[in-house]
Amino acid sequence: xxLKFPIYMDxxxxxxxxxxxxxxxxxxxTEDFGNAASRNHKYGWVAxxxxxxxxxxxxxxLGARSEKEIVxxxxxxxxxxxxxxxxxxxxxxxGNHIITVKTEHKAVLDTCKRLERExxxxxYLDVDSRGQISPDDVKKAITDKTxxxxxxxxxxxxxxxxxxxxxxxxxxERGVLLHTDAVQGVGRMPFHVDEMNVDLVSIxxxxxYGPKGVGALYVRRNKPRVRLTAEMDGGGHEHxxxxxxxxxxxxxxxxxxxxxxxxxxxxDIAHVRGLRDRLRKKLEGALEMVHLNGAExxxxxxxxxxxxxxxxxxxxxxxxxxxxxxxxxSACTSASLEPSYVLRALGVDTELAHSxxxxxxxxxxTEEEVDYVAQIVIREVNRLRxxxxxxxxxxxxxxxxxxxxxxx
Amino acid sequence: MAYSDKLIEHYERPLNVGTLDxxxxxxxSGLVGAPACxxxxxxxxxxxxxxxxxxxxxxxxFGCGSAIASSSLATEWVKGKTVExxxxxxxTDIVKELNLPPxxxxxxxxxxxxIKSAIADFRRKQAVARGEDPDVxxxxxxxxxxxxxx
Numbered sequence: 001x002x003l004k005f006p007i008y009m010d011x012x013x014x015x016x017x018x019x020x021x022x023x024x025x026x027x028x029x030t031e032d033f034g035n036a037a038s039r040n041h042k043y044g045w046v047a048x049x050x051x052x053x054x055x056x057x058x059x060x061x062l063g064a065r066s067e068k069e070i071v072x073x074x075x076x077x078x079x080x081x082x083x084x085x086x087x088x089x090x091x092x093x094x095g096n097h098i099i100t101v102k103t104e105h106k107a108v109l110d111t112c113k114r115l116e117r118e119x120x121x122x123x124y125l126d127v128d129s130r131g132q133i134s135p136d137d138v139k140k141a142i143t144d145k146t147x148x149x150x151x152x153x154x155x156x157x158x159x160x161x162x163x164x165x166x167x168x169x170x171x172x173e174r175g176v177l178l179h180t181d182a183v184q185g186v187g188r189m190p191f192h193v194d195e196m197n198v199d200l201v202s203i204x205x206x207x208x209y210g211p212k213g214v215g216a217l218y219v220r221r222n223k224p225r226v227r228l229t230a231e232m233d234g235g236g237h238e239h240x241x242x243x244x245x246x247x248x249x250x251x252x253x254x255x256x257x258x259x260x261x262x263x264x265x266x267x268d269i270a271h272v273r274g275l276r277d278r279l280r281k282k283l284e285g286a287l288e289m290v291h292l293n294g295a296e297x298x299x300x301x302x303x304x305x306x307x308x309x310x311x312x313x314x315x316x317x318x319x320x321x322x323x324x325x326x327x328x329x330s331a332c333t334s335a336s337l338e339p340s341y342v343l344r345a346l347g348v349d350t351e352l353a354h355s356x357x358x359x360x361x362x363x364x365x366t367e368e369e370v371d372y373v374a375q376i377v378i379r380e381v382n383r384l385r386x387x388x389x390x391x392x393x394x395x396x397x398x399x400x401x402x403x404x405x406x407x408x
Numbered sequence: 409m410a411y412s413d414k415l416i417e418h419y420e421r422p423l424n425v426g427t428l429d430x431x432x433x434x435x436x437s438g439l440v441g442a443p444a445c446x447x448x449x450x451x452x453x454x455x456x457x458x459x460x461x462x463x464x465x466x467x468x469x470f471g472c473g474s475a476i477a478s479s480s481l482a483t484e485w486v487k488g489k490t491v492e493x494x495x496x497x498x499x500t501d502i503v504k505e506l507n508l509p510p511x512x513x514x515x516x517x518x519x520x521x522x523i524k525s526a527i528a529d530f531r532r533k534q535a536v537a538r539g540e541d542p543d544v545x546x547x548x549x550x551x552x553x554x555x556x557x558x
Contacts, residue, residue: 387422388470405444
């Protein structure tokens, strides 16, 4: 099989739409273009039926009891905003304290920061060197003012899986709502809203081989019945929680993506895990000083390989492997010139954070691609190390950490 | 962001990568930047003490593509120049030549600092050889302490 360039290994950023998803969506752009809120004609009924069917498909992947617990949104950023702000504003009379984690996605962290400006108090929990929080820390952080705990299922940069089930036991016992941003985790690991006692779950279609611009929020309706204050005013769609005409083709696509994952989850996981382990073995076999960022299985996303190649800067690395699409925690890849806040929260040395590369394996990657990528990554790391004064110091037996550098 | 062809050329086929003998009295070494900032540049020059002409220059850089390209260009530019001429090189010349985007201007600043630091080291060594006070203010005073001229 011939390779097609560039090779895409950035499946945490987004995924290619599965052709089966596209096929399912197509009729809803043309023949069946109706507004799902049109109650009085065929076009509306067909659209509503499609949305209801998608709701059931999403319900199944989350293990929700009722399809009524699924609220469609424009994506996970909106789902996270709606879950956190909606719950905070709804339950502000009960308390003003929210607990989250330092390594959450910005859609959660910045939402919490805005709430702080409104007078809410937010605790940002620390993670250990693998990126995990301790359920005990959640227990200790809960006060009688706490209304919500928000912890992601799986981290988008380092792939660390959080112990949601254990956290859920605690929040349920204390009568505090639990939200999880499950964007990266859903379909990659067993997940069930009842077994994990979560009350709010954000998911996104484009991370699971569906289209961009559509997501969902699970909102528990029973034990406890969660109410959210709507963040947008309008026609009162989605049980009044999210106004706006439904994106019918997108929702159909999200539903289909979930259906495929439910059916094929086991083989999908085995496929990406096999590729990830193959890549890791090749890199670690050929190169010294390759550091894994994050946790080992079972606390790791099966398709995530985030590694730091000592003495090589991440952006230079990415320029060198320009036929391969990956991402880096290096400052140079961001406008802020700050290295990844996630890696820093783990306590990874700043220089290693600059050297990190995230490979995100997905459904459409192949062994041939992994072999090619491993080969050129090894070539580039060696080339850049030959050019690196830090590597030369290392070879001379000098630990560059003992040198007093003058920061600029 | 899209980089210029010249920058990519210097990144993919950098000129003058390597190491000169730092014990040689005619070699000046400059080591600037910090690993924690994501870039470290070491630039070395070999100077003819009679003519003060930089006869060879080598670099090694830990940093992004722009940092590598800036160092490669800096070594190429100082070769054949006198120390005085090399002192006059400005980071803005590098920015112009490589068409560095605004977020990468610090790479050119680092390259200019590396040149100045290497020259200061060379001058310090020459002063020592002449039996003068080596402390000329900038450059490496100590093996393990890197001074950065600002």
